[in-house]
Amino acid sequence: MIFAVDTNRCTSCGLCARNCPQQALHMEQVPIIDERRCMRCQHCLAICPTGAISIMGHTPENCLPLKGHFPDPKSMETLIRGRRSIRRFIRKNVAPDELNYLLSVAAHAPTASNRRGLHLTILDDMNSMNAFREELYRRLSLPEIQTRLESNPRKELFATAPILWKEHGTDRLLHNAPHCIIVSNHRESGYNLPVDPVIFLTTFELMAQTCGIGTLWCGILYSCLEFVLPELRDELGIPKTHVPQYAMLFGYPDITYPRSVQHDPYPRLSLHPNWGIN
Numbered sequence: 001m002i003f004a005v006d007t008n009r010c011t012s013c014g015l016c017a018r019n020c021p022q023q024a025l026h027m028e029q030v031p032i033i034d035e036r037r038c039m040r041c042q043h044c045l046a047i048c049p050t051g052a053i054s055i056m057g058h059t060p061e062n063c064l065p066l067k068g069h070f071p072d073p074k075s076m077e078t079l080i081r082g083r084r085s086i087r088r089f090i091r092k093n094v095a096p097d098e099l100n101y102l103l104s105v106a107a108h109a110p111t112a113s114n115r116r117g118l119h120l121t122i123l124d125d126m127n128s129m130n131a132f133r134e135e136l137y138r139r140l141s142l143p144e145i146q147t148r149l150e151s152n153p154r155k156e157l158f159a160t161a162p163i164l165w166k167e168h169g170t171d172r173l174l175h176n177a178p179h180c181i182i183v184s185n186h187r188e189s190g191y192n193l194p195v196d197p198v199i200f201l202t203t204f205e206l207m208a209q210t211c212g213i214g215t216l217w218c219g220i221l222y223s224c225l226e227f228v229l230p231e232l233r234d235e236l237g238i239p240k241t242h243v244p245q246y247a248m249l250f251g252y253p254d255i256t257y258p259r260s261v262q263h264d265p266y267p268r269l270s271l272h273p274n275w276g277i278n
């Protein structure tokens with residue numbers, strides 16, 4: 001792994017070593033790395049006040065400058081409160097450049113231990129999404145698949161959806177979305193297995209809104225892949241090393257919401273300041 005220190009810029013302040021979450025750096029004249037401990041989080045690159053550190057080929061010059069550039073709380077509030085589930089989409093592909101940009105930003109979502117073991121299955125072309133939709137409904141309508149649904153809480157929906165699709169072209173499961181993304185995590189992620197994909201999709205969703213792209217969390221599709229049609233995982237190219245953890249539909253929205261909704265804060269309990277002190 002490449003770890004380079006520009007000795008003309010390094011002031012030996014030691015901030016990088018003090019803030020390394022893995023204690024992979026120690027200070028001599030300049031920071032020295034123990035690669036075996038490094039989890040490649042790039043904290044050292046991000047924190048250096050003089051931009052002296054490059055790591056894994058990433059230079060300070062190519063980082064995003066942060067000072068004074070964060071959205072203000074009101075902008076974030078508008079984004080978070082203005083985000084809505086979209087169930088009506090324009091039947092048009094999201095421009096590949098826009099999707100690539102969105103994915104490149106969402107790739108900055110954190111993962112436990114910086115494992116970054118996600119696998120993304122993206123139906124980024126309407127034709128492949130349409131083929132997938134047809135196949136999903138075809139399989140769901142098969143009698144042998146319906147018997148798998150006996151104890152499924154969504155039994156009714158899974159039973160009626162293929163009929164609605166066939167007879168009326170009503171897409172109750174995938175809402176005629178032009179695209180979907182299925183996020184799988186590496187089997188060895190332990191108790192973080194479902195968490196990293198959900199963080200990724202949350203980031204993807206918020207960023208998507210700012211790009212004019214609407215999203216819908218799709219528990220139904222996840223449930224299909226997990227409980228009803230797990231054989232689809234292989235066919236979608238999900239590696240056997242990975243487990244699909246959630247799915248999201250997306251596309252340009254065919255609807256706009258002029259205002260937010262209003263949710264009450266969750267109940268909470270603040271512990272007494274002396275809690276735990278005997």
Ligand SMILES: Cc1cc2nc3c(=O)[nH]c(=O)nc-3n(C[C@H](O)[C@H](O)[C@H](O)COP(=O)(O)O)c2cc1C
Binds near residue numbers: 084219
């Ligand atoms: C984890 C999760 C799974 C969801 N799955 C579905 C789904 O399969 N189909 C659907 O129509 N909506 C689904 N939704 C959307 C919720 O129904 C939606 O969040 C709710 O209607 C509130 O609307 P809002 O997202 O605009 O605030 C899901 C939402 C979440 C957070």
